[in-house]
Amino acid sequence: MENTEQHQSIWQVIKQNYRLYLGALVIVIIAELIGVKKFQVGSALIVIYPMLFAIVISVLLGPDIFRFFKEKASTKASSLVLVAITPFMAKIGVLAGSNLPKLVDVGPALAFQELGHVGTIFLALPIALLLGIKKEAIGATSSTCRDKDYGLICHLYGANSPEARGALSIYIIGFLIGTIYIGFLASIVASTNIFHPLALAMACGIGSGVMMAAASSTLATIYPEYGDQIIMLAGASDTLAAIIGIYFTLFISLPLTRKLYYLLEPRISPKHTRDPKQMKSMKVGD
Secondary structure, three states: OHHHHHHHHHHHHHHHOHHHHHHHHHHHHHHHHHOOEEEEEOOEEEEEOHHHHHHHHHHHHOOOOOOOOOHHHHHHHHHOHHHHHHHHHHHHHHHHHHOHHHHHHHHHHHHHHHHHHHHHHHHHHHHHHHOOOOOHHHHHHOOOOOHHHHHHHHHHHOOOOHHHHHHHHHHHHHHHHHHHHHHHHHHHHHHOOOOOHHHHHHHOOOOOHHHHHHHHHHHHHHOHHHHHHHHHHHHHHHHHHHHHHHHHHHHHHHHHHHHHHHHHHHHHOOHHHOOHHHHHHOOOOO
16 A cells, blocks of 8 residues: 555656656757767867756756746756766765775875865855855865765755755856866966876876866877876776765865855855844854
8 A cells, every 4th residue: 555655656746747857858868969079179179078968958948048947847856966966976985895905005196186175165265255155155165066076965965955056056167167177277287298198197087077088188189109098097096086085075175164164254255145143143163
């Protein structure tokens, strides 16, 4: 009896949201049909992946433009993020277990690489607060806001939380601008001839497959004699950075961002954005 009621409830949900599910399926099919697009800009190779096309199509069909999806459907869609991101989080855990020897060998080097994210917190968080951004700044500045980071924020705060909205905004910006930016950055750094090509390949791994591909493809084009090694090291670095990065975000950068937020928000946030009642009850570290 309980199983029957459960199945009925599932079918009721599908019936109520069929427009959302069908639209998502069509968007995915269109994006996959478009496929990966690559084009050369100077020495930088720009790679555009299907997810970017899916994001653009979804925005166009949202409640603010063509209104195929209403506000209610958009709200329900945000709650489904956890369902979509959970398999990826499980994959990270499996990779962590299977790559423990590698983590022991190169973990310290990648840990120092993760320390660069702390620098962005001290730079980006004050700027966000000066612009009047509230708790969205916690999710936006605590990490690089890639898949693993956004999934972690959603699990900790909920998909509809301000923190998740902040992380999602940077996640989308990363797809729209990040791949182009990191492709040019790899080209510019390589032109200085300061670092060895394989050192640059290791630096391509930031826990984002899209950005890693854009940077490593650019380096492989610039250094064809190291092409295969660059792709291999960049992929390994990206995998390990994703594994280490989620723990770094959970135990270091996110708590640090929260502490700094509650310390700086009452002091530097514009007065017209503050809630007097909230200010009275706010405590550092809450």
